Amino acid sequence: MTEIDFERVNSATGPIAVRGAEPGDSLVVELLDVRPAARGFATLIPEIGSLIDQVEAPYTQVFDVDGDTVHMNERISFPLRPMVGVIGVATESETLTNGFAGEHGGNLDNHLHGPGATVYLPVRQPGGMLAIGDMHAAMGDGEVCFTGVEIAGEVTVRVGLLKGKQGRWPVTELAESWVVHGTAGPDFREALDLAVEEGARFLVDQWGFTMEEAFVFLSVACDANVCQACRPQEFSTIARVAIPKVSATPRPFS
Amino acid sequence: MTEIDFERVNSATGPIAVRGAEPGDSLVVELLDVRPAARGFATLIPEIGSLIDQVEAPYTQVFDVDGDTVHMNERISFPLRPMVGVIGVATESETLTNGFAGEHGGNLDNHLHGPGATVYLPVRQPGGMLAIGDMHAAMGDGEVCFTGVEIAGEVTVRVGLLKGKQGRWPVTELAESWVVHGTAGPDFREALDLAVEEGARFLVDQWGFTMEEAFVFLSVACDANVCQACRPQEFSTIARVAIPKVSATPRPFS
Numbered sequence: 001m002t003e004i005d006f007e008r009v010n011s012a013t014g015p016i017a018v019r020g021a022e023p024g025d026s027l028v029v030e031l032l033d034v035r036p037a038a039r040g041f042a043t044l045i046p047e048i049g050s051l052i053d054q055v056e057a058p059y060t061q062v063f064d065v066d067g068d069t070v071h072m073n074e075r076i077s078f079p080l081r082p083m084v085g086v087i088g089v090a091t092e093s094e095t096l097t098n099g100f101a102g103e104h105g106g107n108l109d110n111h112l113h114g115p116g117a118t119v120y121l122p123v124r125q126p127g128g129m130l131a132i133g134d135m136h137a138a139m140g141d142g143e144v145c146f147t148g149v150e151i152a153g154e155v156t157v158r159v160g161l162l163k164g165k166q167g168r169w170p171v172t173e174l175a176e177s178w179v180v181h182g183t184a185g186p187d188f189r190e191a192l193d194l195a196v197e198e199g200a201r202f203l204v205d206q207w208g209f210t211m212e213e214a215f216v217f218l219s220v221a222c223d224a225n226v227c228q229a230c231r232p233q234e235f236s237t238i239a240r241v242a243i244p245k246v247s248a249t250p251r252p253f254s
Numbered sequence: 255m256t257e258i259d260f261e262r263v264n265s266a267t268g269p270i271a272v273r274g275a276e277p278g279d280s281l282v283v284e285l286l287d288v289r290p291a292a293r294g295f296a297t298l299i300p301e302i303g304s305l306i307d308q309v310e311a312p313y314t315q316v317f318d319v320d321g322d323t324v325h326m327n328e329r330i331s332f333p334l335r336p337m338v339g340v341i342g343v344a345t346e347s348e349t350l351t352n353g354f355a356g357e358h359g360g361n362l363d364n365h366l367h368g369p370g371a372t373v374y375l376p377v378r379q380p381g382g383m384l385a386i387g388d389m390h391a392a393m394g395d396g397e398v399c400f401t402g403v404e405i406a407g408e409v410t411v412r413v414g415l416l417k418g419k420q421g422r423w424p425v426t427e428l429a430e431s432w433v434v435h436g437t438a439g440p441d442f443r444e445a446l447d448l449a450v451e452e453g454a455r456f457l458v459d460q461w462g463f464t465m466e467e468a469f470v471f472l473s474v475a476c477d478a479n480v481c482q483a484c485r486p487q488e489f490s491t492i493a494r495v496a497i498p499k500v501s502a503t504p505r506p507f508s
Contacts, residue, residue, distance in 0.1 A: 042470045050447045051454055051469045061470045070474075076467065076502040078475040111477075142478030142495075144450050145469045189442055192483060193304045196398050200305055213330065215305045215399045216296045216315045219484075220324075221332040223365075224396030226479050229446060241396075248330040 001045050001058030006234070010098035010107055012086045013155075014131025021128035021161055026253065027089060027121040028160035029130065034082040034115050036065050036137040040151030048233045049145045063149050065137050070149055078138065083114040084155060085134030085148065087170070090125040098134065101183040101228070101236040105170045108181060108238055109148075109228035111139050118173040120253070122166035130159065141226045146233055165253035168198055177242040178202065178252065181227070184237050188229045191239040196224055199241040206252040221246075255299050255312030260488070264352035264361055266340045267409075268385025275382040275415055280507065281343060281375040282414035283384065288336040288369050290319050290391040294405030302487045303399045317403050319391050324403055332392065337368040338409060339388030339402065341424070344379040352388065355437040355482070355490040359424045362435060362492055363402075363482035365393050372427040374507070376420035384413065400484045419507035422452055431496040432456065432506065435481070438491050442483045445493040450478055453495040460506040475500075 018027055044052065044059040064071045071077045086098050088105025101107045105121055113119065121128065132155055139148025169181040180202060182194030196218060203214035218224070218241065227238035243249055272281055298306065298313040318325045325331045340352050342359025355361045359375055367373065375382065386409055393402025423435040434456060436448030450472060457468035472478070472495065481492035497503055 042474055044466060044469060049469065049473070050450050051465070051472075054454070055466045055469050059466050059470075061467075063474075072467070072471065076463070076471065076500075078471075078498055078500050078502075136474075138474050140473055140476045140478065142446070142450070143473050144478055145473035147473060149474050188446070189483075189485065192396070192442070192480070196304050196396070200308070209330070211305070212298060212309045212313050213315075213326070215298060215303065215309050216313075217326065217330065217332075218305075219303075219394055219397050219399035219401060220296050220317075220390075220392050220403050222394045224394065224398055224480055224483065226446070226477075229443075229478065230473075231443065244332055246330075246332050248332075 001043050001060065006099055007097050010086050010134040012098055012131040012133025015090065015129035017127030017129060018159055018161055021123045022126060023124050024164055024166060025123040026162040026166045027123060027128045027130055028162050029087065029119045029121060030158040031113065031115055031117045031155065032158055033156040034084060034135065034153065036082050036135060036151045036153040038065050040065065040137045040149040042145065042147040042149055044145055049230050063137065070137050081111060081114065081138040083111050083136055083139060084132050085109045085136055085139065087113060087119055087132045089121045089123055090129035092124040099235040101238050103169050107134060107236060108170065109139065109143055110240055111141060112172060112174060112179060116175065120162065120167065120171045122170065132157065142229045144230050146230045162253055177244050178249065179240050179242050182239045186231060186237060188237045188239065191237045192224055195239040195241045199243060202243065202252060207249050255297050255314065260353055261351050264340050264388040266352055266385040266387025269344065269383035271381030271383060272413055272415055275377045276380060277378050278418055278420060279377040280416040280420045281377060281382045281384055282416050283341065283373045283375060284412040285367065285369055285371045285409065286412055287410040288338060288389065288407065290336050290389060290405045290407040292319050294319065294391045294403040296399065296401045296403055298399055303484050317391065324391050335365060335368065335392040337365050337390055337393060338386050339363045339390055341367060341373055341386045343375045343377055344383035346378040353489040355492050357423050361388060361490060362424065363393065363397055364492065364494055365395060366426060366428060366433060370429065374416065374421065374425045376424065386411065395480045396483045398484050400487055416507055431498050432503065433494050433496045436493045440485060440491060442491045442493065445491045446478055449493040449495045453497060456497065456506055461503050
């Protein structure tokens with residue numbers, strides 16, 4: 001744990017070039033299935049996370065996945081909630097490791113990126129260059145100790161292409177909501193403000209709200225929330241805003 | 255809007271003294287029903303909220319409640335999600351207006367405080383002195399413009415008393431989880447860290463986790479999230495952590 005090369009964490013499978021994808025388009029990635037392997041682990045790493053001074057570290061916890069349940073030890077089990085921490089495309093220009101999130105996606109650590117979610121990824125390079133990885137058998141919002149149940153596994157996706165339309169960050173379709181993102185450095189406030197701004201852009205540009213209507217609607221009907229907020233650590237913080245699917249918020253990009 | 259007396263916002267009904275309640279106990283408040291009136295409103299107030307420089311303010315939005323739907327105008331409607339922003343007891347010593355949240359509860363602005371929730375309030379004064387108010391027909395996590403759909407209404411509660419046991423902050427029982435809170439000044443990070451610490455206290459003190467198990471479990475199985483994070487504004491920020499009901503986390507305080 002104390003000698004991890006953080007340049008190499010969160011490995012992802014890819015890049016996959018999508019024929020015809022050009023900057024300005026979106027890759028439409030349906031997460032049809034996310035199947036974790038049988039054994040995963042979490043770690044406590046010295047100097048990382050808000051409770052690190054109250055625990056012994058380094059510390060490694062092994063988990064066994066059995067059907068819909070994750071077993072932590074003989075006393076503690078909890079529900080499986082499989083998801084991918086990393087999903088993204090090539091950046092516009094920056095070279096980033098998969099510890100980081102950004103407008104390209106990357107380490108978004110959104111626990112809602114599980115089976116049934118569809119992620120619209122903003123293409124910034126020819127082919128898009130999709131990659132997916134960093135699977136978790138479960139991860140809580142905040143991921144406060146820095147890891148979920150990190151695990152190997154297989155993901156089944158269907159990839160489509162939407163020409164000429166994209167968000168600034170990835171946007172995710174769920175059964176009941178459209179989820180926009182905001183990413184920042186260590187300051188969660190900045191990530192939250194950026195996610196709220198992205199939500200306002202969708203409400204105004206895609207759905208014809210006035211800015212006043214958008215600000216009110218975000219406050220009364222949308223949930224601004226935490227994806228990744230573990231501190232201290234050196235990677236990104238990520239916030240999301242869930243916009244409910246109502247008649248005033250039909251499929252965007254149409 | 256520009257002449258609001260913020261000493262008088264978020265009026266609550268109470269205080270209700272509970273016979274036999276002493277410091278160290280908890281009031282157990284079941285929210286049996288939360289019934290909003292027919293008309294509510296939201297406001298944009300100069301200098302408050304992250305998007306305030308992009309809107310005209312002051313601005314008031316009127317809403318009509320019709321069954322399970324809130325109508326914002328002829329184009330925009332969304333689901334009713336009734337809840338109480340303020341629920342609390344007398345503080346240990348401080349005099350606070352209902353704009354603020356703290357260890358006594360108060361303006362927790364947790365949208366999960368709707369019908370079906372049970373809130374365990376930590377008694378710090380004889381009788382507890384319960385008060386409930388600040389109803390919203392709907393409020394999004396974050397309440398990013400500073401108001402939900404503020405509305406009159408009626409709440410039906412059943413109040414019980416638990417002797418000699420309490421959290422540092424109120425703790426809320428939902429169908430699937432135990433929700434702990436953390437409150438702070440303007441810094442959401444501080445509120446989040448305090449909520450995570452409170453979650454760890456429950457896992458260790460109530461359920462016998464080691465601190466290492468608690469920190470891992472909070473990261474992989476619990477959701478750390480936003481209640482109130484509107485900035486800039488002068489009142490509290492509030493975070494929550496939802497601990498799933500699993501066999502290792504039975505009813506606390508038993």
